[in-house]
Amino acid sequence: MKKIAPIAGLATCIILYTVIIIAAIPYIGQQGESYSVFNHFISELGSTKFSAQHFIYNNGIILSSIGFGLFTLGLAQYADTKTSRIAVRFGVLSSILCIGVGLVPEDNRVPHLVLALSFFSFMALSTAIFSWSIWKEQANPFPKHTAIHGFSIPLAFVLFMSMPKGLMAIKREAGPLFDRPEIWWLPFLEWIIFVALTSWILVISFNMFLLQRVEHTAELLEVEHLSNSNISIPSTNK
Numbered sequence: 383m384k385k386i387a388p389i390a391g392l393a394t395c396i397i398l399y400t401v402i403i404i405a406a407i408p409y410i411g412q413q414g415e416s417y418s419v420f421n422h423f424i425s426e427l428g429s430t431k432f433s434a435q436h437f438i439y440n441n442g443i444i445l446s447s448i449g450f451g452l453f454t455l456g457l458a459q460y461a462d463t464k465t466s467r468i469a470v471r472f473g474v475l476s477s478i479l480c481i482g483v484g485l486v487p488e489d490n491r492v493p494h495l496v497l498a499l500s501f502f503s504f505m506a507l508s509t510a511i512f513s514w515s516i517w518k519e520q521a522n523p524f525p526k527h528t529a530i531h532g533f534s535i536p537l538a539f540v541l542f543m544s545m546p547k548g549l550m551a552i553k554r555e556a557g558p559l560f561d562r563p564e565i566w567w568l569p570f571l572e573w574i575i576f577v578a579l580t581s582w583i584l585v586i587s588f589n590m591f592l593l594q595r596v597e598h599t600a601e602l603l604e605v606e607h608l609s610n611s612n613i614s615i616p617s618t619n620k
Contacts, residue, residue, distance in 0.1 A: 384594060387456020391587030394449035395580045401442030402427060405435040412558050419573045421566040425488040425498060436487060443484030451477035453583060454508070460593060461515060461522040469512035476504035491554075502575065506539040509582065524589055531585060535578045542571040 405427040409417035412432055427433050428440045454473030458466060479501040488494045513532030515522045545568045553560045 383452075383456050384459045384590070387453050387459065388587040388590035388594075390449045390452035390456065391583045391590070394446045394453060395584055397442050397446040397449065398576075398580060401435075401439045401446075405433050405439035408434045410434075413560060413562065414558075415562065420564065420570050421562040423488070423569040424572055424576060425483070425494065428484070428487040430487055430489050440484045440487055444481050447477050447480035447484060450480065450583070453587070456590070457512060457586075460590060461512075461519070461524065463515055463519050463521045465515040465519060466512055466522060469508045469515060472504045472511065473508035476501050476508055479504060502539055502542075505579065506536040506575075509533075509579070510536040523593055524586065528582070528585055528589060531578075531582050535575060535582060538571060538575045538578050542568065542575060545571060 402424075406417040409427065410432060411417070411422070411426070417427065428436050428443065430436050433439060451474050454470055454477060457473070458470045479497055482497040483494065483501055486494045486497055509532045513529040516524045516529035516532065517526060547568065549563070549566065549568065553562075
């Protein structure tokens with residue numbers, strides 16, 4: 383799992399970036415508009431009504447969720463503490479919920495919203511706890527700067543949840559007549575959470591590779607030391 387985790391982390395981000403680009407380019411929304419990170423929710427790329435590449439996007443979410451689960455499980459192999467184990471449990475639960483987000487597109491408004499908010503909640507909680515472990519526990523080998531990076535995820539989620547939600551109801555009622563703001567802070571903050579999370583996964587994955595290299599070097603030095611200590615110096619008899 384130590385070797386799988388960083389690869390899974392990289393694969394998660396690559397899949398997400400790829401399917402988002404594929405789905406965003408041909409997207410034509412309810413108002414005939416192109417897709418924009420400034421005023422569209424991420425999940426709108428999975429709409430079966432307005433996203434021409436919804437199949438690719440939704441299946442990409444499922445695949446990347448599995449990758450995220452493997453990445454999260456691998457965290458326990460690098461930092462086996464009580465706090466980090468709690469974070470891993472929440473992270474695995476969030477990855478399962480994210481699979482549900484891919485299986486239930488945003489056209490199914492209520493169940494999709496429940497799954498998406500549950501995913502974001504548990505994911506934010508997981509990253510907050512693991513970042514606290516990095517910051518406070520010596521047994522957690524990840525650099526302190528990754529904790530600061532990790533704390534940005536729950537902070538962005540709290541800002542997201544504190545934003546007014548009135549425009550969502552207006553959008554639902556107005557349909558094609560809804561005039562999107564040039565910058566709609568609610569979906570834009572969702573994108574900030576996404577960028578914070580995926581960049582953190584990439585940074586942690588990179589540090590996993592570094593920790594593997596350090597561990598491998600230490601093992602080689604230990605083997606060399608044992609080999610040298612077993613070499614006997616022949617004595618000469620006069």
